Amino acid sequence: MQDCVQLMRHAASARMQSHELLKEVLKKTSAKQIAADMGLSLSLI
Numbered sequence: 001m002q003d004c005v006q007l008m009r010h011a012a013s014a015r016m017q018s019h020e021l022l023k024e025v026l027k028k029t030s031a032k033q034i035a036a037d038m039g040l041s042l043s044l045i
Helices: 002-014 018-028 031-038
Strands: none
Touching: 002 018, 018 031
């Protein structure tokens, strides 16, 4: 999850669109893991 946090910070400074950010994060981890880490339903990811 630490890598995802760093990627999100980088994306914010690079002004990435949300779909671009999600695409980059999903290259490093699964949607299921992101949902679990964020306490969200998988369907929201």
